[in-house]
Amino acid sequence: MTNHIVLYEPLMPANTGNIARTCAGTNTELHLIRPLGFSTDDAQMKRAGLDYWDKVKITYHDDLDEFLDSVPDDQYLYLITKFSDKVYSDNDFSNTDVDHYFLFGKETTGLPEKFMRKNPEKCLRIPMSDNIRALNLANSCALVIYEAIRQQNFAGLELSHHYENDKLD
Template sequence: MTNHIVLYQPEIPQNTGNIARTCVGTGAILDIIKPMKFEINDHNVKRAGLDYWDKLQLVFHDSLEDFMATVQDRDRLHLITKFADTTYSDRDLSATDGEQYFMFGKETTGLPEPFLREYADRCLRIPMTDGIRALNLSNCAALVIYEALRQQNFAGLERVHAYPHDKLK
């Protein structure tokens, strides 16, 4: 299974940098749908992603339509939005073949409403109180990708990491 984290017109460089680092750590591909409010060479993006940029699988799309043309199986597209009835952990994300996409909207306005309505059956929600507009984008991406990986039995991930004994002394 190839998991993708998809960012629709990201606005905050630090979020994108954090998500890039999460993608490297989980083996996910980062898809970015333009336009963006910053450049990938922006100091804050590089700082948040640390020195992992050369390990990141990054794909740019010029528009939402261009991105959608690359999605072969729309049943594997998951739109993360607070305007959903289904909780992300209640969706079966355990498929171990093909590609799976987790799409997140702009930090300020989310995904376009007409797009959400067209794919209403693909929308997933992260539960939260009504005391905030939204959770942090990079936190949401981490929650969702790790739920998918949990359901996939953390395929391809190192479950135990042993340090050399001499480094523990």
């Protein structure tokens, strides 16, 4: 079982870098669907991911259809959007016999509306007030992936860190 964060046409390198860092820390694969709003050589993106880039498995897809064709039919695909009645934390992500793919839209427009309307059963939302249009993409990815991993009993993650010479007094 693997969890996957999928970014549809991301625009901001700092968000993508921060998401890559979250992926490194959670053993989550990252998928980037082109076109990207930045170069993958962008200094901001590299800085946001710090020195963790070699710890992240990244797959690039030329478009949404290519990505969808790469997801096996027996795996779970979720569309994260504010246009859903189902809250992400109410969904059951505990099945560790399958991969879970969490598809997030671009920062300015989200996922294509036509695509979401065709797949309402796959849509999940993060509750928020009407004071904002959307949460930050990196924060949204972290919320959702950590809920999935929590339901999977943090499988494959170190639950406590012991640092030499570190003590809490």
